[in-house]
Amino acid sequence: MHADKPIAESTVRRLSLYLRVLEHAMERGIRTISSEELADEGGTTSAQVRKDLSFFGSFGTRGRGYHVAELVSELQRILGLGREWRVYIIGAGKIGAALASYHGFVQRGFTVLGIYDNDPRLVGTIVDGVTVRDFATLADDARRESPEIVVLAVPGEVAQAVAERVVAAGIHAILNFAPVPLHVPAHITVRSVNMALELEGLAYAIVHRDSVTPAA
Amino acid sequence: MHADKPIAESTVRRLSLYLRVLEHAMERGIRTISSEELADEGGTTSAQVRKDLSFFGSFGTRGRGYHVAELVSELQRILGLGREWRVYIIGAGKIGAALASYHGFVQRGFTVLGIYDNDPRLVGTIVDGVTVRDFATLADDARRESPEIVVLAVPGEVAQAVAERVVAAGIHAILNFAPVPLHVPAHITVRSVNMALELEGLAYAIVHRDSVTPAA
């Protein structure tokens, strides 16, 4: 039944979404929820919810549904959200600064230890309580603080070069906001958020109305 | 062969990526490119590139590859990037402001006509050359300016309510940065960017090292 076998990225994404819905339900005092209700809120189907959860165990009660608080803590455990994650943000521009103060990050246990930039005018300034550090000190700082994750918020032209410095500094996970695909060794995990690309997807959908396969 | 038949969202995403790679190649004076080279740069396979393009026509020359400039203009046409797209940004917080000045948007023909907020202290201020408008005027403004796309950069708690106002204002495409799935009528196109969710995906990948199906 449950397993540590390869789980689809889409499944993990939905688990995060379920967690959010469940936390919201918990705040409103709801104690029990069915796969049907969870699916409606999360924009998927009940069968999908049950299948997603079944990869990790059986958390429900037949005839009754899921106990909200219990499922919340199971999902937190599965997603690795019980602990603190140390994060560096690279790039103190508009996007980097916005991310530094993004509430959704802090809330989930992601602590921003430092923001890096190579612009001497920015180094030393304080962005949302975090001092901007000189990018040149990245490797040294990383040796000392061993962050698990880097958020890349730099221009596309330098993203690949910066990513290589990050990998060289011994960091194994990158959340990439630059609009280019990163080329990294296989043991490095990269997830990319490409905002321009999503906008272009909308443009395509508008132009080709009712010829795209839908998605949330 | 080519068709206006339903194209997978993943395909459209890759087309945007190919376009970016091709533009970069063009800047460097490269006139011809093979599906193999395009794939390497774009983080996919040559067969995938050829298949993606084949849905829309045959743009290459056997034995030679693709003419870069020609393929660029074909992709621009396919993606609907030949024209101007009128965009409203809703939410003048950190993320909304960062998006307003995001170069990647302007570059592709996305013009930000207005930024909306309901905080009276922000209304009237200027963010990157665009005046912050009162959210209450959205419907009136939309009737006059008929924007095609709205970028939602508001807190999750109000995202659904705001989305409904947007739909009521007659706008049919939403790029959602709020961390909740939006519930909208079927004829409205929504694409979501959920940054917290991507970070959580990284956390999961780290915890379960070598048990996730990889992706770029």
Added chain:
DNA sequence: ACATGTGAACTGCTTCACAGCG
């Protein structure tokens, strides 16, 4: 009676492999 958990069927994206053409 009701809702979960899951093998089996299905759908659709990706990869293969090669014929076709320059």
Added chain:
DNA sequence: CGCTGTGAAGCAGTTCACATGT
């Protein structure tokens, strides 16, 4: 001879449907 374009095969993710448990 090289590289595209594309049916066919393979594979992964989703949906179905029902046996199982409360």
